[in-house]
Amino acid sequence: MLQPSMILVNPQMGENIGGTARAMLNCGLDSLKLVNPRDGWPNERANVMSSGALEIMPEVEVFDDTASALAEYQYIYATTARPRDMVKPVLTPEQAGVDIYKRMAQGQKCAVMFGCERAGLANDDVAMAHSIITVPLNPDFASLNLSQAVLLMAYECSKHALSDVDVTNPDEAPAPMGELDNLFSRLENALADKRFFKEEHRQRATMRNIRNMYTRAELSPQEVKTFHGIISALTKNDS
Numbered sequence: 001m002l003q004p005s006m007i008l009v010n011p012q013m014g015e016n017i018g019g020t021a022r023a024m025l026n027c028g029l030d031s032l033k034l035v036n037p038r039d040g041w042p043n044e045r046a047n048v049m050s051s052g053a054l055e056i057m058p059e060v061e062v063f064d065d066t067a068s069a070l071a072e073y074q075y076i077y078a079t080t081a082r083p084r085d086m087v088k089p090v091l092t093p094e095q096a097g098v099d100i101y102k103r104m105a106q107g108q109k110c111a112v113m114f115g116c117e118r119a120g121l122a123n124d125d126v127a128m129a130h131s132i133i134t135v136p137l138n139p140d141f142a143s144l145n146l147s148q149a150v151l152l153m154a155y156e157c158s159k160h161a162l163s164d165v166d167v168t169n170p171d172e173a174p175a176p177m178g179e180l181d182n183l184f185s186r187l188e189n190a191l192a193d194k195r196f197f198k199e200e201h202r203q204r205a206t207m208r209n210i211r212n213m214y215t216r217a218e219l220s221p222q223e224v225k226t227f228h229g230i231i232s233a234l235t236k237n238d239s
Helices: 014-026 044-049 066-070 093-105 123-127 146-158 177-193 200-216 221-235
Strands: 005-009 032-035 061-063 075-079 110-114 131-133
Touching: 005 014, 005 066, 005 146, 014 032, 014 044, 014 146, 032 066, 061 066, 066 110, 066 177, 075 093, 093 110, 093 131, 093 146, 110 146, 123 200, 177 200, 177 221
Parallel strands: 005 032, 005 110, 032 061, 075 110, 075 131
Antiparallel strands: none
16 A cells, blocks of 8 residues: 655754654554765664664655655645745645545555654755645744644544545646656756856746746656657757
């Protein structure tokens, strides 16, 4: 059975990684990925805090950057308590849990991203997500411990079974994030060659906005190929 992966981006404390593993296994989830953990991996403090969960779960995958960790997923959720200057669907954990299993019933691979303990997810990470998950908490004190946030999300996912989802005539699934990354990289190079970026220091923000726009559209693999064809047609006479 498919299940969502929990992805910790730049986690700082081994104890929180261990607590995350314990929370996940409590809810029947065992797909955990780490992006650039501050204190390295494996981590003895994580092993102790997991209460044996890490010994039972499949080996934790570790990546150097967020894009590599997300490459295989077709739909990605970013957890954040802070408002962002991006237009994306905003879901509660309960709504996200339902949405995840509707998508998985269609065969889509889903992932939920969590940011580091100190500052959460960077804007560039959030831009890779299709939707945002925000927990409706006390607005004057909305900060959650990392493993607490994972427990909330894992519990909501565990409440829903694929057999409970009524799916008829599902649309073609979105392209995996790795295919989108290749497209955006090629588009950025083509735009740079055409001197589209008038101010070099704004290039990163502009590409983040473009990525956000097309990620929100949930491009299918065929639509990604069509977009590549458009870029090829527009640049074929370049020397």
